[in-house]
Amino acid sequence: MSRRCASIVILLAASVLFSQTPPQLGQASLDEVIAAMTPAEKVQLLVGGGMAGNFAGVAVGKIYHNVPGAAGTTQPIPRLGIPAIVLADGPAGLRIAPHRDKDEKTYYCTAFPVATMLASTFDAGLVEKVGETMGKEVLEYGVDVLLGPALNIHRNPLCGRNFEYYSEDPLLTGKIAAAMITGVQSNGVGTSIKHFAANNQETMRTGNDARMTTRALREIYLKGFEIAVRDAQPWTVMSSYNLINGTYTSQSRPLLTDILRGEWGFKGTVMSDWYGGKSAPEQIQAGNDLLMPGRADQAIAILSAQIEKKLDGQAVDTCVRKVLQLILESPRFRNYAFSNAPDLKAHALVARQAAADGMVLLKNNNTLPLPPQVKTIAAFGNTSYDFISGGTGSGDVNEAYTVSLAEGLTDAGYTLDGGLKKSYETFFRLEEEKNKPDKSNPLAAFMPKKRPEEFAPGADLLAATASAADIAFITIGRTSGEFEDRKLEGDFLLTAAESGLIAEVTRAFHKAGKKTVVILNVGGVIETASWKAFPDAILLAWQGGQEAGHAVADVLSGKVSPSGRLPMTWPILYDDIASSKNFPARVTLSREEMWADLMGKEKETKDRRNIDYTLYEEDIYVGYRFFDTFKKPVSYPFGYGLSYTTFSCTRPVVAAEAQGWKMTCTVKNTGKAAGKEAVQLYVSAPAKTLAKPAQELKAFAKTRLLQPGESQEVTFTLSPYDLASFDQVRSAWVTEAGSYRLLIAASSRDVRATATLQVAAEQIVRVHDVMRPAEKIATIR
Numbered sequence: 001m002s003r004r005c006a007s008i009v010i011l012l013a014a015s016v017l018f019s020q021t022p023p024q025l026g027q028a029s030l031d032e033v034i035a036a037m038t039p040a041e042k043v044q045l046l047v048g049g050g051m052a053g054n055f056a057g058v059a060v061g062k063i064y065h066n067v068p069g070a071a072g073t074t075q076p077i078p079r080l081g082i083p084a085i086v087l088a089d090g091p092a093g094l095r096i097a098p099h100r101d102k103d104e105k106t107y108y109c110t111a112f113p114v115a116t117m118l119a120s121t122f123d124a125g126l127v128e129k130v131g132e133t134m135g136k137e138v139l140e141y142g143v144d145v146l147l148g149p150a151l152n153i154h155r156n157p158l159c160g161r162n163f164e165y166y167s168e169d170p171l172l173t174g175k176i177a178a179a180m181i182t183g184v185q186s187n188g189v190g191t192s193i194k195h196f197a198a199n200n201q202e203t204m205r206t207g208n209d210a211r212m213t214t215r216a217l218r219e220i221y222l223k224g225f226e227i228a229v230r231d232a233q234p235w236t237v238m239s240s241y242n243l244i245n246g247t248y249t250s251q252s253r254p255l256l257t258d259i260l261r262g263e264w265g266f267k268g269t270v271m272s273d274w275y276g277g278k279s280a281p282e283q284i285q286a287g288n289d290l291l292m293p294g295r296a297d298q299a300i301a302i303l304s305a306q307i308e309k310k311l312d313g314q315a316v317d318t319c320v321r322k323v324l325q326l327i328l329e330s331p332r333f334r335n336y337a338f339s340n341a342p343d344l345k346a347h348a349l350v351a352r353q354a355a356a357d358g359m360v361l362l363k364n365n366n367t368l369p370l371p372p373q374v375k376t377i378a379a380f381g382n383t384s385y386d387f388i389s390g391g392t393g394s395g396d397v398n399e400a401y402t403v404s405l406a407e408g409l410t411d412a413g414y415t416l417d418g419g420l421k422k423s424y425e426t427f428f429r430l431e432e433e434k435n436k437p438d439k440s441n442p443l444a445a446f447m448p449k450k451r452p453e454e455f456a457p458g459a460d461l462l463a464a465t466a467s468a469a470d471i472a473f474i475t476i477g478r479t480s481g482e483f484e485d486r487k488l489e490g491d492f493l494l495t496a497a498e499s500g501l502i503a504e505v506t507r508a509f510h511k512a513g514k515k516t517v518v519i520l521n522v523g524g525v526i527e528t529a530s531w532k533a534f535p536d537a538i539l540l541a542w543q544g545g546q547e548a549g550h551a552v553a554d555v556l557s558g559k560v561s562p563s564g565r566l567p568m569t570w571p572i573l574y575d576d577i578a579s580s581k582n583f584p585a586r587v588t589l590s591r592e593e594m595w596a597d598l599m600g601k602e603k604e605t606k607d608r609r610n611i612d613y614t615l616y617e618e619d620i621y622v623g624y625r626f627f628d629t630f631k632k633p634v635s636y637p638f639g640y641g642l643s644y645t646t647f648s649c650t651r652p653v654v655a656a657e658a659q660g661w662k663m664t665c666t667v668k669n670t671g672k673a674a675g676k677e678a679v680q681l682y683v684s685a686p687a688k689t690l691a692k693p694a695q696e697l698k699a700f701a702k703t704r705l706l707q708p709g710e711s712q713e714v715t716f717t718l719s720p721y722d723l724a725s726f727d728q729v730r731s732a733w734v735t736e737a738g739s740y741r742l743l744i745a746a747s748s749r750d751v752r753a754t755a756t757l758q759v760a761a762e763q764i765v766r767v768h769d770v771m772r773p774a775e776k777i778a779t780i781r
Helices: 003-016 030-036 039-046 115-120 124-140 170-185 214-221 223-232 253-263 280-286 296-307 313-329 344-358 405-411 418-434 459-468 488-492 496-511 545-557 591-598 624-629
Strands: 086-089 145-147 190-196 209-211 236-239 269-272 360-364 376-380 471-477 515-521 537-540 613-615 634-636 647-657 660-669 678-684 696-702 711-718 725-727 732-735 738-747 750-759 763-766
Touching (some): 039 296, 115 124, 115 170, 115 344, 124 145, 124 170, 124 344, 170 214, 170 223, 170 696, 190 223, 190 253, 214 223, 236 253, 269 313, 280 296, 280 313, 376 405, 376 459, 376 496, 405 471, 405 545, 496 515, 537 545, 647 750, 660 678, 660 750
Parallel strands (some): 086 145, 145 190, 190 236, 236 269, 471 515, 515 537
Antiparallel strands (some): 647 660, 660 711, 678 738, 725 732, 732 763
16 A cells, blocks of 8 residues: 555544544534544535435435435534535525425425526516525525526527526626525525636536636626625535636636635635536635535545645635534524425415516517407417426426416416317327437436427418417427537527418418417527517517416416516627627537536547637627627617506716715606516716726616506616726726716617716726736737
């Protein structure tokens, strides 16, 4: 046996040589507990307990808890009174197993609307309510930390996990995430904001190097995390799989210690994404406190590095302290008697409200809300009968049911065309027999389910339906998830069958003097410019969770006036997007490559553009910052959304305060129906030493439900730091002196009122000069 192996064995054996009365966590000080821990026990605490049960056909991990389906745990150290705590997915609701061996009870969780839809509400108060409700299920099912929210930026619409993320805009992202964190943690359970940072593509996600300027990193990809940390202090942060400018995020001390803790004041624990990173000692040295889900080789590597003096013992103790502080806060440490019986019926009502408020009315040619004379509805499109509640992978939720559009309409008192409905039911039976699940694929449980090509109603059925029904609905569905990015053909773009369905149904119903409505049951952006002229109305229903069908019916019927606004820009063409040349839109990895990437295995090649590395040449010009600055036409702009009523915004007033400025304006419902307005404040900044976008969102607010003629005063506050841009030459946030235009708007391209404020002198906040790219990144100018 080598000297190093012998030393490790001695250290491992030392874990059983302890005093008879060791200090107990919660009774003794943390210093005393840490001093009493053996080297092996410290490492045991920093390396998770593995994934319990069966993952992708491989039996792994031990069970340190009684919550089947949870993603992982820490490891307990009973002699010191340190329990294991439980961590579980996910952003759209708690993800645990709904069924348990030898147990007739069920353990379903509420599927809430996906994050993109929550951001569409532009309503932090509502999102906090969703978080509070979600956190109750986390608490009552015996989980300590929810692995969410996820708040990466929508850099490109084809990212497979965009549905888990909020927006292309970091301010909207950060504020909505902070509301979710506050809501969840109000229950005494934790959150883990992820994926920190720049996890903006799924293709080769464990090895992709995101190469960008420090300005893009600071202003776009870190800003949402900064807002969430400063505003809400999540218990934990999850480092991402990818590299940034050549370094794995979980091994980046500048990111995890200098920026996250040193600059932003983060007090909590950093954990890795599952199996993330390459070097356990480097992760610990960087400040990645907890390695999840944990492997034996990581423990050995950390012990070896300490023996060989390659890992500072103080770094280990710092990480141990962070994990112990997390455990001290947990319900499990407090011996909370969880009930396993959250109020799922009450929670479903919250999910329904959030879904209704997050829907975006894209087009309305005097069609919605449905008039009283509409009784019979022709529901076209496979997804009308098989609604998609959310995305797949760890962002999925095991809910008891999903209300389809057909069910929602029926429950709302409408009648579905019987002949058409029967034709779809027959079609689904035949498709189910043809498409059996591929059980040989180890990723199958996490991948999007293959959906059948659109059923094509024949000419006779179409004519009969147009004659019998009062209106036609055409639902288009999309789903995506982990491991794989979306594609252009048949995903961003409609299939030929879908385009044909919209055209043929619209033609038949218009010929009969009747209208058509397209409903988009999607998690992200699709192309709309080529077909949006055909239907009379378009409702973006997103993926609304388990109550989606009821929520859609609420909006269609007029029970709820739509008030959602787009949290991202919808382009005319994919190639119009600034990142279109720097994203793997036309790349398809083999199953073997995907599996190797998931397991973090070394690749034969490391220089494939957009796979092994991605150049962020668009720099800060992401989403509307690009489209608006360079005056590029779009299908629908950021912040856009129609209502069943109209609003005005008048009397903008700006007043200087001790810490900045306060702006007020009066919002009035000028229409004939009750409704809510999402008020957006953009700022157009002077560009003296730094290039600036045409405007940037700096604040937003959602009014209460305003009756016709009713008004509400809305107030925004701004600080000099809110107005700052990042100067990478000086490594500083700089608020330039000069005149700033304040734009009260209904979208980034619909300004309703303006005002100005003056900054008398330049203000500078210097930060760490870190994470620069090795080579200069060419950027758009």
